[in-house]
Amino acid sequence: MTFRAPVRDLAFALKTVGHPELVKRAFPDLDEDTVQAVLEAAGAFADNELAPLNRVGDQQGAKYANGAVTAAPGFAAAYKAFAEQGWNSLAAEPEFGGQGLPKAMELAVFEMTHAANMAFGLCPMLTQAAIEALTLHGTERQKTLVLPKLVSGEWTGAMVLTEPQAGTDLGALTARAEPDGEGGYRLYGQKIFITWGDHDATDNIIHLVLARTPEAPPGVKGISLFLTSKYELKDDGSLGGRNDFRPGSIEHKLGIHGSPTCVMLYEGAKAELVGELGQGLAHMFVMMNAARLQVGVQGVAIAERAFQQALAFSLERKQGRAVWSSENPAPIWGHPDVRRMLMLSKAKIEAARGICLTTGVLADLARLAETEEERAAAKARQELLTPIAKAWSTDIGVEVASTGVQVHGGMGFIEETGAAQHYRDARIAPIYEGTNGVQAADLVGRKVRSNGGETMRGLCAEMALTAQVLSDAEGLAPVGRRLAAGVAALDQATEWLLSVDNAAALAASVPYLKLAGDVIGGWILGRQALAAAGSDDPWMQSKGALARLYAAQVLSGAPGLSEGMAEGWSELEQVTAEALAG
Structure with missing residues (x-):
């Protein structure tokens, strides 16, 4: 296709x-x-x-x-x-x-x-x-x-964090950076899962590597960030000989086969410090957060690709009598459940796209807004939305890619149609750049609870105003009603998070992130429906239809998600693995 x-x-x-x-x-x-x-x-x-x-x-x-x-x-x-x-x-x-x-x-x-x-x-x-x-x-x-x-694209960059014994727990990494006596360092150690860590598409590759100096304390406070180049960098910017690091292998993966995921071996590679000693994790978080937002965009992208293929297939594949078609056999687009799957997929794609683009806008405003107050407010909301953009959007990517396979039926399970590739490719996005569970923990711990919920409350207040406008708009009152109920549920869940201990908050973090994404996604769709209101263009009119369907199928579940967050968490602590295993 x-x-x-x-x-x-x-x-x-x-x-x-x-x-x-x-x-x-x-x-x-x-x-x-x-x-x-x-x-x-x-x-x-x-x-x-x-x-x-x-x-x-x-x-x-x-x-x-x-x-x-x-x-x-x-x-x-x-x-x-x-x-x-x-x-x-x-x-x-x-x-x-x-x-x-x-x-x-x-x-x-x-x-x-x-x-x-x-x-x-x-x-x-x-x-x-x-x-x-x-x-x-x-x-x-x-x-x-x-x-x-890097800006020109003449060279590419790689983010080098993970080690075999230290996945998400970067405090456990053991890669060494030893002073070379000339103001630089030599890197030693093995890193895994390094995306595009080596390739032949450019003349040079820059690695940003987390490692420890000899006198560094244990844990995250002992981590520093280093720059090392595939070819040594001369002072005039020209390239010297090959540096002492190399790929040991590439991983054989479920998907994204065109992207080399490398095991990298550092064997005394020349390197230089980036930023301050002991601040490597803080410096790397700039790179990680940028990548997390981009991965959220990947979730939107793979969902879009899977949706397009499924929609085209539904218009071509003829099977049985359909409710909304006079043909016999009819294109499966005429079957209500196929149309429901495709329209709901489209709505979720547009919601996730809006969340990611909004976060990008806020990143610029955090730097460029005219007043310090505007910059601080944009920064706080950008940080709140980043884990939601990454996790919610990549979950949508997997869901829509799976739905795409379903629309294809048995043909979707066959590699030749291509639908299976989108599903396989999508599956990595909820895992890398911090699993979606890590994003949820970050959301409740650092972004909601750390400032007493003020940033989320401010967002909820803004969304509630949109719900009022929707309630008075022709044809959009159901969206406004459902959005208002969703915002109230998110408000309630936020207050509950602020009242419980850390264990309960972490146990409820993934449902909370889903709730936040569902409600913010409904807000995005509601705003798009308002922008399109009154148009006689069928494409624009579809914005209202998508918002109404999303409100009925997704926002309607927000109160239940909120209520369920407060229940059942004690069982997580009490039930043993042996009991589950039987």
């Missing part, structure tokens, strides 16, 4: 999310024509260059041999074109060669990239995260020699 980048959906979403009046002040030269031109050009590249490589990437994948990784067929040439056309530099600072566009624009372009070819998109995605980390914490040498090459 031919992929079509969702340019119109993205353009509409960018107009209806966030704070358009504040964004206009931050980016006064950005007009709708420019946004449309960027999206159309990016969409054409995704359609014509990346989507055709998605299947070959899955079937043939990246290869490892003789201590080196070769990208999947066609990927290296596509990456070169991606960089040459400027897609790598959209939101980077102009002083480093970037275009200075809004973060939300970058996310929109990367959604199309990931939807066309998720395995490919992982390479420039992590480069974006490295750019953000070095922009904030890099030394002058690193900003001068490394940042422009």
Whole structure:
């Protein structure tokens, strides 16, 4: 099936999310024509260059041999074109060669990239995260020699955290950074699950590595961040000999076969400190949070790709008599449950897209809003939404990809149709960059409970105002009623979280995140329905239909989620593994 980048959906979403009046002040030269031109050009590249490589990437994948990784067929040439056309530099600072566009624009372009070819998109995605980390914490040498090459896409970046004995628990990592006596360091150790840690698509790869110095204390306070280059960096910016690190192998994975996931071996690699000693985890969180938002966008993207294929199949596949078709046999689109699955999938995609783009808008406002008060408020809401954007959106990605297989029926279970690839590719997103359980723990612990719930209360108050407007809008009163009930349920759940101990809050964290995502998603759809109200364009009219369906099928469950959060957690502590095993 031919992929079509969702340019119109993205353009509409960018107009209806966030704070358009504040964004206009931050980016006064950005007009709708420019946004449309960027999206159309990016969409054409995704359609014509990346989507055709998605299947070959899955079937043939990246290869490892003789201590080196070769990208999947066609990927290296596509990456070169991606960089040459400027897609790598959209939101980077102009002083480093970037275009200075809004973060939300970058996310929109990367959604199309990931939807066309998720395995490919992982390479420039992590480069974006490295750019953000070095922009904030890099030394002058690193900003001068490394940042422009990453921004241009001439080099790529890799995030190097995980070790075999220390997955999410970074405090347990053992990689060593030993001073070399010349102001630099030598890195020793093994890292695993390093996405695009080695490849042949660029001349050089920059690794940002967490490691310990000899005198560092145990735990997270002993971790520092280091930059090491595949080829040694000379003071004039030219490349020297091969550095002392290499891939030991690549993983054989369920999906994203075109993305090389490397075991990396550091055998005395020359490195330099990024930021301050002992602050490595704080510095790396800049990169991690950037990647988490991008992974949320991946969830939206793979859902969009799976939905498009399922919708096309439903219009082509003829089977039985249908309620809404006079043909016999009729396209399965005419069967109510197939149409329900597809419309609900579309609604959830638009909700997740809106959450991710809103978070991107807030990231810009946290830096560029005119007043300190506006910047602080944007920063607080951005931090609140980041774990929701990552976790809720990637759960939606898996759900919609699974629904896509279901729409195909038995054909979906057959690899040749391609629906199974989307499901396999989607499954990694809830796992990496911090599992969705970790995101939920972060949401309740650091983002809600740490400031007494004030940021969430403020968001709920804003959503309640939208519910009132919806209740008075023609044809949207049911959405307003359901959204108001959902906001009340989220408010209730937030107050409960603030009243219980840490164990109970953590036990309820995943249902709480789902509740928050469900309600915020309904708010996004309600705002889109209001923006489309009164139009006689069938595409615009569908926004109201999607909001009403989502309200009936998803928002209606919010009160039950909230009530259930307060019950049953004592059983988690009391029931033993032996009892469950029988």
